[in-house]
Amino acid sequence: MSDSTKGTEVPSYFLCPISLEIMKDPVILSTGITYDRESIDKWLSTKENVTCPLTKQPLTDIELTPNHTLRRLIQSWCTINAPFGIERFPTPRLPISKSQILKLLQDSKSPNLQMKCLRRLKTIAMENDMNKRSMEAVGAADYLAYIIANPSEVSNVDEAVSLLYHLHVSQNGLKALFGKSDEFVEALTRIMQCGASFESRTYAILLLKSMYEAAEPIQVMAVKVKFFNTLKQILLNPISRKATKAALKLLIGVCPWGRNKLKAVEAGIVSVVIETLLDCDEKRISEMLLMVIDQLCMCADGRAELLKHGAGLAIVFKNIFRISQVATKTAVKIIYSVAKFSGNKNVVQDMLQLGVVGKLCLVLQVNCGNKTSEKAKEILMMHARIWKKSSCIPCHLISSYPS
Structure with missing residues (x-):
């Protein structure tokens, strides 16, 4: 009360x-x-x-x-x-009805009225969540997907993409859209790559992110190399921070499934992510870039690409204690993958000269979480015969080297 x-x-x-x-x-x-x-x-x-x-x-x-x-x-x-002191509540305006929404959807099938109707539908959707749910219930999402997959006017497609994003379609609705036709997903991928405006490209990325999050595993495993090529271009030529974050979330979400890691490596994602990380000054984006590297380093080709890049191992090492505890944890996981599965003589020496070993000793002295400390300890134990007696490790850190 x-x-x-x-x-x-x-x-x-x-x-x-x-x-x-x-x-x-x-x-x-x-x-x-x-x-x-x-x-x-x-x-x-x-x-x-x-x-x-x-x-x-x-x-x-x-x-x-x-x-x-x-x-x-x-x-x-x-x-x-x-x-x-009690105020009388004004009579509320009646909400839009499903029949009114259906009338707008029907009218929008006329080429001359389509843009006007789409804009009116967007206004309705932005008013409240109930309107969004009513629009989804009468099939608005399916109709918008059809417009996007079968474009007549570029401006109408942009408006349809924007409206579909703002509908905040339910998980079941997203899953249905994903399974409806390959043409719709391919159309969104095209818009993501070369849409008429930065806004529509951003909305296309955000829609794809939501759809892949709702999709069945078998659908996620069917991602093609050209999809990763498109995401690579988004990272090379940023549209907006929101779009960059959505692209990285997409990568993090789809890479664990099937052969997607190999497809991403084949598309050249590793080197682009490293270059982006070198110039990144935003905490959350840096964390996500490291997460992508971590995912790709779970396969041999991904680790090979990281080690082939002149700054690959160095930028991962640099981010221990530099950004956040999340970044430190992820960087240690990457080094663990490299040390355990790709730790040949040259790699081990490179890690020593870069200062990775000393930094791992510091991880043991600082509270970085049990799992991170355990991984750091295991890495140091793996190559203790070569690293433990090295003069490259500062004296104040050698005491923490595990026996």
Whole structure:
């Protein structure tokens, strides 16, 4: 109950069962329970399995019916209690209906009206989450995917990509879009690479990221080398920070599956990620770049590419203690992969001369987490015969070298 209602007796049926505040816009769920629109909107938008908060019944229909009678009672009560400082809630504007959305979708099939309808639909989607869910329920996502995969006007495609992103399609909806047609995914990949605007390219990347996160493993394993080539171009020629982060999240998400590591290495991702890391001054992006290297170093070709790059091992080593604990942990994991699986005589000597060994001894002295310390210790033990007696390790660190 809000402070403004203190000193007055509020009828219990005026209160929203979720927030226990007086309802400003009472609406009825299909279960027959009345809630405040804003509260039930928040509940439904944060629940993967949509249920009625009170009855716990699953909701097959999330249509909210305005409870006009209860709203008028609440407004009358507010007016009567105005002397106690209670303000009358204004009559809310009726939300868009599914029939109105369907009419706009139908009208947008006319080439002359398509852009106007898409812009109107975007305005509706941006108003609230319930509108987004209503649009998805009547098939707006499928229709937008069709426009994107079968372009007539470039500007219309850009608007469709933007609208589809702002719909925030559900996980099930994203999975359905992914499985609908290869043409749609390929169209988004094309837009990601050479869309008409930076904005549409960014939205295409973000959509693909969400779709791959929702996709089945077999779909993720089917990624082609040209997809990684496109992501490489995004990193080489950044569109925006948001786009760069989305591209890196895509790489981190798809690389563990099937032969995707090899495809990424074949596309030249390793050298591009190293070059990007050399010039990066943003914490989160640096962390994600290291995560990509870590993923790719889990295969022999990835480690070979890292070692072939003149600055590969050095930039990984440099990021221990430099950015964050996450970066330190990831850098140690990369060095572990190299030391364990690619630690030939030359690599071992390079690590010694770069100062990697001394830095690993320091990891043992500083609280970097048990797993990171264990990995550092194991690396040092692997090549102790060569490293332990080296003059390259500072005296104050050699004491922490594991026996």
